[in-house]
Amino acid sequence: MRKILILLLCAFMACGTFAQVQRKVAPTNKIADSTLNEEGDSTNKFEGRAKLKAMKELNLTKEQKSKLKEMRQANQSKKEEIINDGSLTEDQKQEKLKQIKRAAAMNLQGILSDEQKTKLKAMRKEKRNNGDD
DSSP states (O other), X not given: OHHHHHHHHHHHHHHHHHHHHOOOOOOOOTTTTOEEOTTSOEEOHHHHHHHXXXXXXXXXXXXXXXXXXXXXXXXXXXXXXXXXXXXXXXXXXHHHHHHHHHHHHHHHHHHSOHHHHHHHHHHHHHHHHHTOO
């Protein structure tokens, strides 16, 4: 009888401990978690470093760098407008930010040479195969 009582007491304490550990965490806002990198692009610091590395590997010309900088600055101002627009829901903001990202990708294709496009495509494929985000 005493063993059963001790066993029940231990089980009760263990359940109480597990109940305290199981907390629901509010989803993070990806927009608020971002920072500005050297180019003024809104991204987290790890993505920013990866982008900088990729741009170096593409051996961009000064003209291409200038065009990319202008594009990033324009996109950054658009992103800030969307983020600060109180009339939009979070889903609407995310959709508009995706549209800006798609447009930037299309503009990037217009800036890069065929060789650079091929190299960028290979780098993205390698990133996906490695499972890096």
